[in-house]
Amino acid sequence: MPEMPEVEVVRRQLEKHICGRKVEEVVVRHPKIVRHSPHIVEDLRGKYFISVERIGKLLTFGIARSKSTKQPETYMLGHLKMTGQFIFVEDQQKVGGGHSMTESDFELPHRHTRVMFHFSDGATLYFNDMRLFGFLQIVTPKEKGRVWATYGIEPGRENYTLENFLQIFKNRKTSLKALLLNQKVISGLGNIYVDEACHRSQVRPQRRVNSLTKTEKERLFHNCRDVMMESIEHGGTTFYSFVSSDGVKGNFSQHLEVFDRAGEPCLRCGYEIEKIKHAGRGTHYCPACQK
Numbered sequence: 001m002p003e004m005p006e007v008e009v010v011r012r013q014l015e016k017h018i019c020g021r022k023v024e025e026v027v028v029r030h031p032k033i034v035r036h037s038p039h040i041v042e043d044l045r046g047k048y049f050i051s052v053e054r055i056g057k058l059l060t061f062g063i064a065r066s067k068s069t070k071q072p073e074t075y076m077l078g079h080l081k082m083t084g085q086f087i088f089v090e091d092q093q094k095v096g097g098g099h100s101m102t103e104s105d106f107e108l109p110h111r112h113t114r115v116m117f118h119f120s121d122g123a124t125l126y127f128n129d130m131r132l133f134g135f136l137q138i139v140t141p142k143e144k145g146r147v148w149a150t151y152g153i154e155p156g157r158e159n160y161t162l163e164n165f166l167q168i169f170k171n172r173k174t175s176l177k178a179l180l181l182n183q184k185v186i187s188g189l190g191n192i193y194v195d196e197a198c199h200r201s202q203v204r205p206q207r208r209v210n211s212l213t214k215t216e217k218e219r220l221f222h223n224c225r226d227v228m229m230e231s232i233e234h235g236g237t238t239f240y241s242f243v244s245s246d247g248v249k250g251n252f253s254q255h256l257e258v259f260d261r262a263g264e265p266c267l268r269c270g271y272e273i274e275k276i277k278h279a280g281r282g283t284h285y286c287p288a289c290q291k
C-alpha cells in the first residue's frame with residue numbers, strides 16, 4: 001500500500017497536469033469504485049478540475065463549472081487503498097503513480113482500468129485498481145469539511161505544532177507505535193515512517209506512551225515531521241514500487257535506517273536490528289540504542 005509521501009508525489013503530478021482541464025466524458029468500467037457516487041458521470045461532465053489537495057492518504061479534487069473559479073463547487077475524493085493508481089496520458093506521455101506498475105500497465109486502458117476521465121483536449125486520466133478497494137466519491141464542500149475533520153494533526157500541515165503534538169499523548173495508555181499509527185490522532189504516518197521516526201528519536205516503538213519523557217516527545221515531534229518531509233522530497237519509498245514516468249522515482253528506501261533491516265547492524269551503534277510483531281505490524285528497532 002502506498003504511504004502518505006507516495007500519495008503526495010501523485011498529488012503533485014496530478015495538480016500539475018489536470019488543473020484547468022475540462023472533463024468531456026467519464027467512463028465507469030467498474031461500479032464498485034464509484035459505489036458512493038452513482039451519478040459521478042453526470043456530476044463531472046463539462047466541469048473543470050481546479051485543484052488537487054490531500055489529507056493523509058486521501059486525494060481531494062476541486063471541481064468547478066469554470067476554470068477561473070477560485071472556490072470549488074464540489075469535490076471528488078479519491079483513495080488508492082491497496083492497489084489503486086492514477087495515470088495521466090497526453091500525447092503518448094504517461095504520468096502518475098500509485099501501486100506498482102509493470103510494463104503492461106502502460107498499455108491503457110487495461111483490464112484493471114476502472115474509471116477514465118476524458119478531457120476536452122484529448123488527454124485522459126485513468127484510475128486503475130486491481131483489487132477494487134479504492135474509491136472515487138463526489139462530495140459537497142460541507143461533506144468534504146466533515147471528512148477532513150476526522151483526520152488528526154499532520155506533519156506538514158498548520159496544525160502540526162509542538163503544543164498539539166504533546167496534547168495527543170495526554171491520557172493515553174497505548175504503545176507509541178499504536179498511537180502514531182492512529183490516523184484520527186495524527187495522520188500521514190504509516191508503518192515504515194513510525195519505525196524510522198522512533199529510531200531517530202532513540203525510543204522503542206513498543207514503549208507505553210505514558211512512560212515517555214518530555215524530551216523524548218520533543219524528539220519525536222521533530223523526527224516524525226522530518227522523516228515524512230525527506231521521504232516526499234525523495235519521491236517516496238520505492239519498495240512499494242511507486243512508479244512515475246516523468247522522472248520522479250522514489251528512492252527514500254536507500255535512506256531508511258531500521259525498516260526492512262532486521263539482522264543488519266544499527267547505523268548509529270552497530271547492534272543488530274531486531275524485528276518483532278507489534279500493534280499488528282512488522283516493527284523494527286535497535287535494542288541497544290532505542291530505550
Ligand SMILES: [Zn+2]
Binds near residue numbers: 286288
Ligand atoms: Zn543502535
